[in-house]
Amino acid sequence: MDQILGQVLRNAVWERLDMLSDLAERADDTSVVSVARSELPRLTEGWRAMLKAHEPDERGDCPTCSTRWHKCKAPCSVWQVAHEHLVAGGLAPQQSTRRLGRRRAAPAQAAPAQPVPQQQAGKHALVPPPAARGAIAGAPVR
Template identity: 80%
Template sequence: MDQILGQVLRNAVWERLDMLADLANRADTDSLVSVARSELPRLTEGWRAMLQAHEPDERGDCPTCSTRWHRCKAPCSVWQVAHEHLVAGGLAPQQDLRRPWHRGKSAVPGQSRAAKPAHGETTGRHALIPQVATH
């Protein structure tokens, strides 16, 4: 049941991001202003909440990315991706902003962000996207 709920949640998030990207690429100016006013505060709060969960602890480790057996030093991949997209975006090479690392290579070298579909996940648009092999 948790796998099904997780897939529904992931699909909803990917579809929302797809919709926002489509609006950014196709909407008229008045619609863009309206969407920006409603969505930018939500997106910034989402980034803040996610980054707060990845704030380094007193040892300089990311408490979310670290495990009992492997400590992840800050800045973790979440902070690196945040910096790349929010701060260095104008300096970074241009890429397709519609799920640039979805089912593919991570924006952070050496780390795969590809998620394997859970056993039995055969529904939902994003569950059916074939996985890209990463080396």
């Protein structure tokens, strides 16, 4: 059950990011300004909260990325990605995130590809989309 709830949460986040990317690419200037005013503060607060959880401890280890058996020295991958996208990314030529693939790791840190679970269905799902779940369970979709 936790896996399903986790996937629902991840789907909602991916869908929100997709929606914001689509707005940035396709909306008129007035709409983009309106969305930027409402969404930029939320996005910056989200980054701050995530980075705070990855602040190094007194030994210089990331408490979130470290385990009992493996200590992760700062800056962890979260801080490296934050720097790449928020600081260094401003210096690099702009490319569409859709062409590059939003889940791709930086080339120097690329991890081996993980197999996609067979249950995956839909755009970001390990579970069927809501319409399919309602049809499968025989219950109305809300």
